[in-house]
Every structure is written in structure tokens, then in C-alpha cells.
Amino acid sequence: MKRAGRDETTQRIELNMTPMIDVVFQLLIFFMLSLKLLAPEGDFHIRMPKAAPAEGQPDPTQLPPIKVRLTADRNGNLRGIQMAEKQLRSLEQLRNEVLALVCDERGPKPEAAKTEIDFDCDYHLRYSYVVEAMTAVSGYVDKQDRIVKVIEKIKFTRRPKE
Amino acid sequence: MRWGARRSGVRTNPDMTPMIDVTFQLVIFFMLTMNFSQEEQTELIRLPSSEIAKPPDQPVETPITLQITAKGNVIFGGQQMPLANLKRELLREKQLLESMPGKSASKATIIIRADGRAQIGQVQDAIAICQELDFQHFVLRAKQERKVLKPEGA
Structure with a gap:
């Protein structure tokens, strides 16, 4: 019989590897070229309701927002920080002030979640300083490398272009 | 002589197994590091x-x-x-x-x-x-x- 005959003379079955290797190399090259090593990105949620207070009763437990004024010099660099009429020297001091308001030694107090910060920035202030200021008020990284959120309600006051 | 094998016309079959192993490892590595969710990033924007x-x-x-x-x-x-x-x-x-x-x-x-x-x-x-x-x-x-x-x- 034909089949039996072939089985008897079997040496090694030669698989043709060429197409598989071709395909695998194609895949390899595709994934290599599409590789982008990028830092992960995260989000800041901001509260931007369309109009002034929505319909219905205002929430009586809502604390008035903390006003933070950021001024810029001519080049758009951060010049001054003011929090509730108080002049601050650095963003680090802003963080300390905010933490003193809403945190005790065990971490954020329950009111922290209700506290709102309102940034009032000069039109030409560079965006990166605003993100730094938002970083300063909205949380910190603790000793165990965890992110502790302090204030999550952030809004902006719009200023006209000068 | 050493070259006898070649002269007699037998095809040499190099062992492909290690190469394929390594290649598959690479394919899997690149597949897993691929990230479709950040496709919209462009060079024009330097995020803070x-x-x-x-x-x-x-x-x-x-x-x-x-x-x-x-x-x-x-x-x-x-x-x-x-x-x-x-x-x-x-x-x-x-x-x-x-x-x-x-x-x-x-x-x-x-x-x-x-x-x-x-x-x-x-x-x-x-x-x-x-x-x-x-x-x-x-x-x-x-x-x-x-x-x-x-x-x-x-």
C-alpha cells in the first residue's frame, strides 16, 4: 500500500518554516515600529457648570470656595500667589495653607471633599503654572508613595484678555 | 575531509528553534507594551x-x-x-x-x-x-x- 510504504521509509518530516518566520518577522517589525515609550497621563477633573448656580436650592452645607489668585509677569511666568487676601511666597506654601485648612494629622477631614477652590488667573499666565498650582492644592504623595487626594473640586474664574 | 558533507550535496538544516523562540519572545514583548489608548498624542503638545x-x-x-x-x-x-x-x-x-x-x-x-x-x-x-x-x-x-x-x- 502506498501509505504503509511511505511510513516505513519515513526519515524526518520537514516542516517548511519559511512562511511562519516571514509572518513572525512582519509582526515583530510592526510592533517594534508602533512602540512608543511614553509617560502615563492623568486627568484633573474641573467643575465648569454652564451658568451660575443651577436650579433648585443651593446646598446649605457647601462651603464658600477658597479663592486663589495667580498673577503673571509680562512673560507669563508666575509672579504672585494670593489666597484669601493673603500673599503667599510659593506653591509649597499654598499647599501647606490648604492642608492646614482641610487636614488634620490623620489626613483629609471630611469637609475636604466639599471644599472648592476657585482659581483666578491672569490671562497670559502659562498653563504649566496653573497645573502646578492645581497639583499643590488637590493632593500630595505620601511617604508610602500613595496619592492622597485633598481637594477635588476645582473651578476657574474667567478673566478678560488684557 | 570536513567538507565531505557539503560536497555530497546534502542540505544542511540549521536548527531554527532558538531563533523562533527569541523572536516570539520579542513579538510578545512588543505586543504587551503596545498602547492603543494614547494614540492621540502628538509631538506638537508638551503636556505639563x-x-x-x-x-x-x-x-x-x-x-x-x-x-x-x-x-x-x-x-x-x-x-x-x-x-x-x-x-x-x-x-x-x-x-x-x-x-x-x-x-x-x-x-x-x-x-x-x-x-x-x-x-x-x-x-x-x-x-x-x-x-x-x-x-x-x-x-x-x-x-x-x-x-x-x-x-x-x-
Whole structure:
């Protein structure tokens, strides 16, 4: 019989590897070229309701927002920080002030979640300083490398272009 | 002689197994490091960095990405345009959203990827344009990076 005959003379079955290797190399090259090593990105949620207070009763437990004024010099660099009429020297001091308001030694107090910060920035202030200021008020990284959120309600006051 | 084998015309079969092993390892490595979710990043935008910008746990609902360049132009839907043209393009997007069941401008989230050198006023102008068209949810995107704030008094 034909089949039996072939089985008897079997040496090694030669698989043709060429197409598989071709395909695998194609895949390899595709994934290599599409590789982008990028830092992960995260989000800041901001509260931007369309109009002034929505319909219905205002929430009586809502604390008035903390006003933070950021001024810029001519080049758009951060010049001054003011929090509730108080002049601050650095963003680090802003963080300390905010933490003193809403945190005790065990971490954020329950009111922290209700506290709102309102940034009032000069039109030409560079965006990166605003993100730094938002970083300063909205949380910190603790000793165990965890992110502790302090204030999550952030809004902006719009200023006209000068 | 050593070369006898070749002379007699027998094909040599190099062992491909190790090469295929290594190649598969590489394919799998590149596959796993591939990230489709950050496809919209462009070279034009240098995001500001923040240590507490945590990547979201779940993807946002109906995301619309708006990128703002250092000069204050907007990149939307793969096109760069001045801020003044944004409203027209967004309106088209809004009409498209409203033609789909269960979607509307007020439920969509606008993801703002603005360059760190842009002016905050320009970002606010873009937000105001979105608000005029009933978009309500906004997130500002930043690169997650450790950046130590200057110590007090420095």
C-alpha cells in the first residue's frame, strides 16, 4: 500500500518554516515600529457648570470656595500667589495653607471633599503654572508613595484678555 | 575531509528553534507594551507634568479630545485651526453626537490636552466655547511625573 510504504521509509518530516518566520518577522517589525515609550497621563477633573448656580436650592452645607489668585509677569511666568487676601511666597506654601485648612494629622477631614477652590488667573499666565498650582492644592504623595487626594473640586474664574 | 558533507550535496538544516523562540519572545514583548489608548498624542503638545495626575481607572464616557498648542491654536479631529474656528467644528461634532441614541453633548467629556506653554486664558476661552455648546464635563490632562515643588522660601 502506498501509505504503509511511505511510513516505513519515513526519515524526518520537514516542516517548511519559511512562511511562519516571514509572518513572525512582519509582526515583530510592526510592533517594534508602533512602540512608543511614553509617560502615563492623568486627568484633573474641573467643575465648569454652564451658568451660575443651577436650579433648585443651593446646598446649605457647601462651603464658600477658597479663592486663589495667580498673577503673571509680562512673560507669563508666575509672579504672585494670593489666597484669601493673603500673599503667599510659593506653591509649597499654598499647599501647606490648604492642608492646614482641610487636614488634620490623620489626613483629609471630611469637609475636604466639599471644599472648592476657585482659581483666578491672569490671562497670559502659562498653563504649566496653573497645573502646578492645581497639583499643590488637590493632593500630595505620601511617604508610602500613595496619592492622597485633598481637594477635588476645582473651578476657574474667567478673566478678560488684557 | 570536513567538507565531505557539503560536497555530497546534502542540505544542511540549521536548527531554527532558538531563533523562533527569541523572536516570539520579542513579538510578545512588543505586543504587551503596545498602547492603543494614547494614540492621540502628538509631538506638537508638551503636556505639563504633575505628580498626582493619576491615569483614570476606567475610560471616560464619550471622550472628545481637544488639544491646545503653545501658540494657542486648537487641534481637533486631527486638524489644526485657530480658536475662532473651533465653534464651527464642535457644532458639527455635537450634531453627530445627538444623532446617536443615548449620547448628547451634556454627557460627553471634553479632554483638554494643552501645552504647558499655552496661556491659561486660551484654555479658558476654549472651555467657554465648549460650554456655549452645552458641553459640561471637562478634564485637564497632564503627564504623570514626579516633580518636586521648590521648598518654601527658595
